[in-house]
Amino acid sequence: GQQVMQIPQYQHVQEGEDFTTYCNSSTTLSNIQWYKQRPGGHPVFLIQLVKSGEVKKQKRLTFQFGEAKKNSSLHITATQTTDVGTYFCAGNINTGFQKLVFGTGTRLLVSP
Amino acid sequence: NAGVMQNPRHLVRRRGQEARLRCSPMKGHSHVYWYRQLPEEGLKFMVYLQKENIIDESGMPKERFSAEFPKEGPSILRIQQVVRGDSAAYFCASSPPGMGAYEQYFGPGTRLTVT
Numbered sequence: 001g002q003q004v005m006q007i008p009q010y011q012h013v014q015e016g017e018d019f020t021t022y023c024n025s026s027t028t029l030s031n032i033q034w035y036k037q038r039p040g041g042h043p044v045f046l047i048q049l050v051k052s053g054e055v056k057k058q059k060r061l062t063f064q065f066g067e068a069k070k071n072s073s074l075h076i077t078a079t080q081t082t083d084v085g086t087y088f089c090a091g092n093i094n095t096g097f098q099k100l101v102f103g104t105g106t107r108l109l110v111s112p
Numbered sequence: 113n114a115g116v117m118q119n120p121r122h123l124v125r126r127r128g129q130e131a132r133l134r135c136s137p138m139k140g141h142s143h144v145y146w147y148r149q150l151p152e153e154g155l156k157f158m159v160y161l162q163k164e165n166i167i168d169e170s171g172m173p174k175e176r177f178s179a180e181f182p183k184e185g186p187s188i189l190r191i192q193q194v195v196r197g198d199s200a201a202y203f204c205a206s207s208p209p210g211m212g213a214y215e216q217y218f219g220p221g222t223r224l225t226v227t
Contacts, residue, residue: 008164019184033215034218041188041220042203042219042220042221043155043203043205043216043218044218045215045216045217088154089154099157099168099202100145100157100216101157102155102156102157103154104153104154104156105153105154105188107152
């Protein structure tokens, strides 16, 4: 079955440092979404990427979708303690149905 | 506009009992998804439902688990004869009608503990 892997599994940074998580799918995706889950919380939608090579920015967050639509990345510039949480990518195969396959997640810890 | 609602938030069951988890999607949403999350792990897709229809249940265990989304009322995830391995957080998500790719809105989850 389809698999979506993320690396790293865990990262601990000092406040102000940058952070990047990478997402790789075993199959070509029609689109990819990113979610953030705070400790003890539920996933919250961040963004969706649809086009090959697409890059989107949200303040300090930059999202990229690979040319082959099989990988994606999330980069956070100058992390803050509020960025703490687990970041999941979620891929959608064009099956005609809205079925997301979630990545394994990257847990980010930011020390002040 | 209320978000996705799930209840109960916490549920404790003894081995062999039944667990019923409820999910009310956001107003206007007709697609419901159930996910399971083990501690320190990702979200595993279980089932995708529309009103009165199961669209994709490829992530549901073959036995003891069932889901429904009736014409009226919330979606229900039912686990019969629970075992310790069923202990997890169960999240429900909803999205608007249509065949496009929409973001999914998640509920707060039900934390199931089997003793």
